[in-house]
Amino acid sequence: MVNGINLALQFLDSFAFIVLAAAGLAIIFGIMGVINLAHGEFILIGAYTATLAVTQLGLPLVVAMLVGGLVTGLFGILTERVIISGAWPNYISQQTLGRDIIEPLYDRLADSMVATFGLSLILTQGARIRFGNSIDQIATPFGAISYGEFSYSTYRIVLAGVSIGLLLATYYLFTRTDFGMRARATIQDKETAQAMGVNTDRMYMLTFGFGSALAGLTGALFAPVITMQPTLGDQFLVEAFVAVVVGGPSVVLGTALSGGVLGAILATFSNLYGTFIGRIALLVAALIALRFLPDGITGFIEQLRQRRQESD
Amino acid sequence: MSTDSATGEANRSLASRLRSRFEGPNTIGESRGFWVGFVVAVAALAVYPAFGDGSQLSLFMVLALLGLSLSIVWGYSGVLSFGQVVFFGIGAYTFGVVSINFATPGGITAAVVAGIAGGGVSAAILGYFMFYGGVRDVYVTIITLVSTIVMHTFMAQTAGSEWAIGEAALGGFNGMPDIPVLTLGVEGASYQFMYNPFPMRVIGIGSFEISPFYYLVLLLLVGTYLGLRILVNSDYGRVMVAVREDEDRTEMFGYNVTRVKFVVFTLGGALAGLSGVLYAARNVYIDPTVFSLLFATLPVIWVSIGGRKSLLGAVVATLAVEYLRISMAGELALVLLGTLLLVTILVLPSGFVPWLHEQLVETRLGPGEAGGADAPDASSEVSD
Numbered sequence: 123m124v125n126g127i128n129l130a131l132q133f134l135d136s137f138a139f140i141v142l143a144a145a146g147l148a149i150i151f152g153i154m155g156v157i158n159l160a161h162g163e164f165i166l167i168g169a170y171t172a173t174l175a176v177t178q179l180g181l182p183l184v185v186a187m188l189v190g191g192l193v194t195g196l197f198g199i200l201t202e203r204v205i206i207s208g209a210w211p212n213y214i215s216q217q218t219l220g221r222d223i224i225e226p227l228y229d230r231l232a233d234s235m236v237a238t239f240g241l242s243l244i245l246t247q248g249a250r251i252r253f254g255n256s257i258d259q260i261a262t263p264f265g266a267i268s269y270g271e272f273s274y275s276t277y278r279i280v281l282a283g284v285s286i287g288l289l290l291a292t293y294y295l296f297t298r299t300d301f302g303m304r305a306r307a308t309i310q311d312k313e314t315a316q317a318m319g320v321n322t323d324r325m326y327m328l329t330f331g332f333g334s335a336l337a338g339l340t341g342a343l344f345a346p347v348i349t350m351q352p353t354l355g356d357q358f359l360v361e362a363f364v365a366v367v368v369g370g371p372s373v374v375l376g377t378a379l380s381g382g383v384l385g386a387i388l389a390t391f392s393n394l395y396g397t398f399i400g401r402i403a404l405l406v407a408a409l410i411a412l413r414f415l416p417d418g419i420t421g422f423i424e425q426l427r428q429r430r431q432e433s434d
Numbered sequence: 435m436s437t438d439s440a441t442g443e444a445n446r447s448l449a450s451r452l453r454s455r456f457e458g459p460n461t462i463g464e465s466r467g468f469w470v471g472f473v474v475a476v477a478a479l480a481v482y483p484a485f486g487d488g489s490q491l492s493l494f495m496v497l498a499l500l501g502l503s504l505s506i507v508w509g510y511s512g513v514l515s516f517g518q519v520v521f522f523g524i525g526a527y528t529f530g531v532v533s534i535n536f537a538t539p540g541g542i543t544a545a546v547v548a549g550i551a552g553g554g555v556s557a558a559i560l561g562y563f564m565f566y567g568g569v570r571d572v573y574v575t576i577i578t579l580v581s582t583i584v585m586h587t588f589m590a591q592t593a594g595s596e597w598a599i600g601e602a603a604l605g606g607f608n609g610m611p612d613i614p615v616l617t618l619g620v621e622g623a624s625y626q627f628m629y630n631p632f633p634m635r636v637i638g639i640g641s642f643e644i645s646p647f648y649y650l651v652l653l654l655l656v657g658t659y660l661g662l663r664i665l666v667n668s669d670y671g672r673v674m675v676a677v678r679e680d681e682d683r684t685e686m687f688g689y690n691v692t693r694v695k696f697v698v699f700t701l702g703g704a705l706a707g708l709s710g711v712l713y714a715a716r717n718v719y720i721d722p723t724v725f726s727l728l729f730a731t732l733p734v735i736w737v738s739i740g741g742r743k744s745l746l747g748a749v750v751a752t753l754a755v756e757y758l759r760i761s762m763a764g765e766l767a768l769v770l771l772g773t774l775l776l777v778t779i780l781v782l783p784s785g786f787v788p789w790l791h792e793q794l795v796e797t798r799l800g801p802g803e804a805g806g807a808d809a810p811d812a813s814s815e816v817s818d
Contacts, residue, residue, distance in 0.1 A: 231571065236735075237776055244773060
C-alpha cells in the first residue's frame with residue numbers, strides 16, 4: 123500500500139518532469155522544425171532569473187517564476203530575430219552590403235542544431251563567468267506531506283498539477299484563440315497563410331518566443347528543487363528530446379501521452395532498480411517506440427484514424 | 435576518366451594515373467598546385483617536432499582522425515551523428531581493458547585491433563537498429579546524442595570494484611590509469627612507440643628528441659586522408675553523396691540506401707575507434723569525459739567550421755580549433771568557440787575551407803572567368 127503511494131508519487135514526479143522539460147522544445151521542434159540544442163540553456167535562463175529575482179530583488183516566488191518565463195520568452199524572441207531567422211543581421215546587411223548574409227535556419231535541421239549548440243556553449247560559459255559555479259538557491263516552498271513512515275515534498279505534487287495546467291493552457295492557446303489559428307496556419311502552409319493576410323514572419327517570432335517562455339517557466343518552476351549551476355539544463359535534455367520524439371507531431375497531445383507513458387516507465391524502473399536503470403529503460407523505450415512508431419504516438423493515432431475513415 | 439581504355443592509359447604518365455584515383459567532384463584540390471602544397475604541408479608536419487611541441491600536435495592529429503570519421507558520416511553521407519565519441523570512447527576503453535589484461539607486445543597489438551573493432555562493432559549495432567529500423571534523419575541525430583549521454587552516465591558510475599574486466603578496473607569518474615605504453619609487434623620483434631624518443635642532431639638547429647608516436651600518427655592521418663579521398667571519389671563515394679543529396683531519388687535508381695548508410699556508419703565507427711585507441715595510447719589514460727556533451731559536440735564543431743563536405747576541411751579545422759582551444763585556456767575559450775561556431779554556420783554554411791578554395795580559384799582564374807560553367811574546379815558539386 124505504502125509502496126503503491128510511493129510509486130504513484132514517483133510517477134507524478136516523472137510525469138511533471140518530462141512534460142515540463144519537453145513542452146518548450148515540442149513547440150520549437152515539433153511545430154517550427156528547429157532543433158534547439160540551447161533548450162537546456164533556455165531552462166537555465168528561466169531558473170537563474172527566477173532565483174535571482176527572489177534572492178536579489180526580493181520578489182514573491184510566484185511573481186519571480188513568471189518573470190523567469192517572461193525574460194526567457196523575450197530572450198527567445200531575440201534569438202529568433204538574430205540567429206534563427208537572421209532578420210536583424212540581414213536588415214543591417216541590406217543597408218550596408220545590399221544583400222542578405224544569413225539564410226534562415228527554418229527546416230535546416232542539422233544547421234539549426236549546430237548553431238544553437240554554439241549558442242548553448244556561449245550561454246553556459248557566460249553564466250559561469252558571470253555567476254560562478256553555482257548561485258544561492260531558493261528554499262522549496264510548501265513543506266512536505268507525510269504518510270506512514272515516509273514523507274514527500276508537497277511542491278513536487280504541485281508541479282504535477284502545474285504541468286497539466288500548462289498543457290491545457292497551451293492546448294487552448296493553439297486551438298481556441300486567434301493567435302493559435304494564425305500560428306498553425308503559418309506552420310501548415312506558409313504561402314497560403316501569407317495570402318490570407320497572416321504576418322507569418324511575426325507568427326514565427328511569437329511562436330518561438332512562446333516555446334522559449336515555456337522552457338524558461340520550466341526552469342523557474344524547478345529552480346527550488348535542482349542545484350543552481352550553469353550546466354543545470356543538461357539534465358533536462360535527454361527526457362525532453364525523448365519525449366518529443368516519442369510524442370510525435372501533435373504537440374500537446376503528444377507531450378501529454380509521452381509524458382504519461384515514459385513517466386510510468388521511468389518511475390517503475392527507477393523505483394525498482396535505481397535512477398540509472400530508469401534512464402536506460404527510458405532510452406530503450408524510445409528506441410523501441412521509434413522502431414515501431416516512426417511518427418511517434420500521435421502519428422500512430424492519426425494513422426489509425428485515417429484507416430478507420432477509409433474503412434467506413 | 436577513362437583509366438581502363440588502353441590508348442588513354444598509354445598516353446598518361448604513372449603519376450597522373452595515380453592522381454586520378456584521388457581526384458573527383460567530391461573533394462577539393464585537383465590541381466598540381468594543390469598536390470605540391472599537400473606535400474609541403476606534410477613535410478612541414480614531419481619536421482615540426484624539431485621546432486615546436488610535437489606531443490601536443492600528435493594529440494590534435496589523433497583528434498583529426500575523429501573529425502574525418504564524422505566528415506564521411508555526416509559530410510558525405512548526410513547522417514549527422516553526435517555519437518562519434520561513443521565509438522571513440524568504446525575504442526579507447528576496449529584498448530585499455532585488453533592491453534591492461536595482456537600487457538605484452540602481442541597483447542597490446544591485439545588491443546589496438548580490438549579497439550578499432552570495438553568502435554566498428556558498436557557503430558554497426560547502433561546503426562543496424564537505427565537504419566534498418568527505419569529511423570530517419572534528425573531522429574538518428576537525437577538517438578546518437580542520447581546514446582552519448584547514456585554512455586557518460588554509465589561510465590561515470592563504474593567506480594565500484596565490481597566494475598572490472600579481468601585486471602582492468604573501469605574506475606568511474608577517475609578513469610582508467612596505467613594503460614601500458616603502445617608497443618606494436620610480437621614478442622621478440624616489437625617496437626615501443628611511446629616514451630621511446632630517439633635523439634636527433636641537425637647542424638644549424640641543434641639536437642632534439644623526436645617521438646616515434648608522432649610519426650605513427652602522422653602516417654596514419656595522411657594514409658587515412660588519402661584513403662578516404664579514394665573512397666569518396668570512387669563509385670561508392672558517388673552513391674554516398676547521392677544518399678546525402680536525395681535519399682528517395684537514390685533509392686529509385688536502385689541503390690540500397692539503408693545499406694550504404696549502415697556501411698558508412700560502421701566505417702566511421704571503426705575510424706573513430708582507431709582515433710580513440712590512439713587517444714588512450716597517447717595519454718596512457720582514459721576517463722568518461724570523452725563521453726561528455728562538450729566532447730561529443732567538438733567533432734561537429736570541427737567539421738562544420740572546416741566544411742563538412744571537405745575531408746581536408748575536417749583535418750585543418752580540427753588542428754586549428756584544438757590549437758585555439760588549448761592556447762586560449764581560460765574561461766573565455768568556450769565563449770569564443772561558441773561564437774566561432776555560430777558565425778561559421780550562419781555566414782559560411784558550407785565551411786571555411788571550401789570558401790577559401792573558392793576564393794583561390796576565383797583569383798587564379800581572374801574575375802571574368804570565375805564562376806564560368808566550365809571552370810575546372812571541384813566546386814561544381816552535385817546538387818539538385
